[in-house]
Amino acid sequence: MEDEDFGKVKNYALKLLSLRPRSVREMENKLSSYLARKKYPAGFLEKLIAELTRLNFLNDLEFARWWAEQRGRANIKGKTFIKKELQSKGIDREVIAEVLSALGTEDEYEKALQLAGKKFSKLALDRQSEQKLGRYLQNRGFSYDVVRKVIDSLSQRG
Template sequence: MGLVTGLEMNTGKNMARLFIDGSHALTLSVEVILENKIKDGMEISQKRIEALKEDEEAHICKKSAYRLLAFRARSEKELRDRLVSKGFSPKAVDKTVDHLKASGLIDDREFGRQWAENRLSFKPQSAYLTRRELKAKGLSEEAIEEAVKDYDDYENALSAARAKAVRSIGLDYIAFKRRVGSFLQRRGFGYEIIKPVIDELWKELTEYKNSRENLQ
């Protein structure tokens, strides 16, 4: 059992040097000092010292997580992987993730919903491709299916390919089919969607070209 013989505060850095039996033992954040009610003259065991080290690591881990989340939303798996890659222990990562989940800052269902909506708004693609992306980010099957429940692959494919179709207005049908079809394949759509979408877009382009010719 040791004795706390000093707390040397550095308020500018929000840190404190903890002295035990006259020797510098630990440097801790002020938050950890206050949370653990560390004071001059109190007795402190080696077990308590080890617990303080764990609390300090968890505190630093939490601050790192906040910075990552301020940059962009992340799934639980993404955040865990990044924190582990920064060298934090599994215990510190678990404590951090539990805290963030409890405060609503990590929510895989909400993350999946936002990811799916973002794809529809800025890069329309198939439900299959969105499912694959969300699975890679560690979402559960239930969360993934909830995220893509409103997907309509036919409408999404039309939306995705219209700009490509307009830029292909001078092509014959074979070249048009090849260009638009390849584009839709890269967006994750299958043949059963690609074929009717190509036919619909070709019909729209043909009607547009005919209407222009009639005006001349």
């Protein structure tokens, strides 16, 4: 009976992982609530996390790389925003630093410029618009240096 129950929990975990990659902490949270809801033994959690990690279904480094790529490409977010999201998902500081260093500053500048162009293409950049653009970009996780570079670039064009 216990093997059958463990199999059900494992199937649930694999279903979650088939939807999208997840961090170890995300899986721990999802599985612990599932175990409590279904009244399965709490010991399944540690056993299943260990097995999924051993099989490389759970890998925080690979998850962090995937997450940063998705957030940077699809949602156009800056490094600071991505860093906060990864921290909230339980990713280790060293892993976050490694992943963010691979993103590159020039790439971040291009993303910020693209985002600014979409949002503020029709505005003349007076002082108030520059401040608004600066807040907009910083709220999306771009560093002050990148924001300043984007504003300077758009001011020279306009």
